[in-house]
Amino acid sequence: QVQLVESGGGLVQAGGSLRLSCAASGMIVAINAMGWYRQADGKQRELVAYISMSGTTNYGDSVKGRFTISRDNAKNTVTLQMNSLKPEDTAVYYCWGRARGDGYWGQGTQVTVSS
Secondary structure, three states: OEEEEEEOOEEEEOOOOEEEEEEEEEOHHHEEEEEEEEEOOOOOOEEEEEEEOOOOEEEOHHHOOOEEEEEEOOOOEEEEEEOOOOHHHOEEEEEEEEEOOEEEEOOOEEEEEEO
8 A cells, every 4th residue: 555645735826836745655665656636626637747766757738848746766755846837727636656556646735826
């Protein structure tokens, strides 16, 4: 089992920045990828960013050039730096991790961007 705990959400004005962090615990040695998804009201959950154990990253089209994902393997954390935030970035952001083929989710953290 893997446990994921997010932090760093909140309210920010359009154009501002926020940093989300996710701390992993449990079967951390088996984690081979981590990332962030988000779900806005009435919409499907979508990929925000993903990073593999080797550092390969992938971003959703809507956040490319504005968001940056990074991970600290020694601290078992993954961070999402969000810049130039837009009202359409408003959503609940979920940390995700994959270990031994199974996906794990955090409880989610709310990000609200006001116009």
